[in-house]
Amino acid sequence: MPDPDPPKPAGLEATLRLARGEFTLDVELSCPPGITCVMGPSGSGKSTILALVAGLAVPDLGRIVLGDQVWLDREKGIAVPTHKRHLAYVFQGLALFPHMTATHNVMYGMSRDKPRAERMERARELLAKVGVGHLGSRRPRTFSGGEAQRVALARAIARSPQLVLLDEPFSALDRDLRKQLVDLVRSLVAELGVPLVHVTHSVAEARMLGDQIIRIEKGKIVARGKASDVLANVTSLDE
Amino acid sequence: MTWEPLWLSFKVASVATLVTLVAGVGIALLLSWRKLPARDFFDAVTSVPLVLPPTVLGYYLLVIVGNNGAVGDTWKWLFDGRTIIFNFEGAVLAAAVGSLPLVVRSVRLGLESIDPNLINAARTLGASPLRTLFTVVLPLAAPGIIAGCMTGFARALGDYGATLMVAGSRIDGTPTASIYIMDQMLGGKDENVVAMAAATTIFGVAMLYFANKLTRRLHIHRA
Known part of the structure; x- marks a missing residue:
């Protein structure tokens, strides 16, 4: 459930250039509210894009703008630190805090202007919403793979982010569970009305999720557009 | 036979552990920062008390905090000529410096065991560096910090050479446990030596036992 006054939905525009050894990333992204799937084989630079957008790494050159907020402009020396970019990032390994309960994990990203009891209540609501209300007082060590994914999603949306980044969070799950979570992500994004950048190497997942598909190879964008166009004859990225 | 020396050693080691806790966590955090200039040099300097003879360590401390130095003068000015x-402060300093490398090493082990993505997750969830430190980094490194404090306490409890040089053989008329053992041995009072040695050994072994248990918990935590 988003905050009562969610910020106006805005698109993500990013130009990123990064050279590390023999690898060079050079991409221009335009992600409107909705789901953008960034696809590519391992080592193509897709996770690096998320790290750069989140501010966990800094490009050599580039500019990142979300709506009217400039998060990064290398030329002008602007670099908003990660904790001030209002985003949510679901890591491949999920990165749930092992020393906190599910409720405290979800509460962690919420604005602390609100009373603790209110935040706790909202965390419980969110856990129930993603189907794991019963996990509230348990710690991540006891969660199954699917439960951990749901808690991670609840934590991500709890702070009413203006941008959601998913780094292959469903890669370790079986097909049925993945389908359930894809449907969950779809409904959550529709409710938030913000851009979501989903990194995956699963063609099936991209077809199910992506309003826009960006295919990336060796740090360069090789195709972009609707799934029906970009993935028309593709069954696997390893082909 | 008096247990006063053991009680004094316990007090010295307790205060020294508090000092090394704060200094050790600070230094370990600094050393875990990959961009720290001359990191290897500072790492070596921090570890040097492990390899220096206690008398050399004591000599350096005397030079730094002695009555003719700036630190010693400032201390006297701050504390009314003390x-x-x-003094007690000298014994604490000698014990703390000796145990600092053990604390730093253990805290670093704790810090390095933390998945960097947990720190990244805290940052993406809006946590400032300070909030990340207190809510994620330090709680997850806690087993390493506690184990370091216990090992450091055991080390501080038994300090001899540096303490003798910096604090002398008596603090307000009482020797520390290690100095007492030497005194009693020289005086031929073997039964006192055995009793005090047994008490400090039991205490030290207990500390190391719990420190090992905590370190193992740290590894379980990582899994």
Whole structure:
């Protein structure tokens, strides 16, 4: 459930250039509210894009703008630190805090202007919403793979982010569970009305999720557009 | 036979552990920062008390905090003429410096065991560096910090050479447990030596036992 006054939905525009050894990333992204799937084989630079957008790494050159907020402009020396970019990032390994309960994990990203009891209540609501209300007082060590994914999603949306980044969070799950979570992500994004950048190497997942598909190879964008166009004859990225 | 020396050693080691806790966590955090200039040099300097003879360590401390140095002078000015050397403070300093490398190493082990993505997750969830430190980094490194404190306490409890040089053989008329053992041995009072040695050994072994248990918990935590 988003905050009562969610910020106006805005698109993500990013130009990123990064050279590390023999690898060079050079991409221009335009992600409107909705789901953008960034696809590519391992080592193509897709996770690096998320790290750069989140501010966990800094490009050599580039500019990142979300709506009217400039998060990064290398030329002008602007670099908003990660904790001030209002985003949510679901890591491949999920990165749930092992020393906190599910409720405290979800509460962690919420604005602390609100009373603790209110935040706790909202965390419980969110856990129930993603189907794991019963996990509230348990710690991540006891969660199954699917439960951990749901808690991670609840934590991500709890702070009413203006941008959601998913780094292959469903890669370790079986097909049925993945389908359930894809449907969950779809409904959550529709409710938030913000851009979501989903990194995956699963063609099936991209077809199910992506309003826009960006295919990336060796740090360069090789195709972009609707799934029906970009993935028309593709069954696997390893082909 | 008196247990006063053991009680004094316990007090010295307790205060020294508090000092090394704060200093050790600070230094370990600094050393875990990959961009720190001359990191290897500072790492070596921090570890040097492990390899120096206690008398050399004591000599350096005397030079730094002695009555003719700036630190010693400032201390006297701050505390109404009281000196660091040949006082409780001197014993604490000698014990703390000796145990600091053990604390730093254990805290670093704790810090390095943390998945960097947990720190990244805290940042993406809006946590400032300070909030990340207190809510994620330090709680997850806690087993390493506690184990370091216990090992450091055991080390501080048994300090001899540096303490003798910086604090002298008596603090307000009482020797520390290690100095007492030497005194009693020289005086031929073997039964006192055995009793005090047994008490400090039991205490030290217990500390190391719990430190090992905590370190193992740290590894379980990582899994």
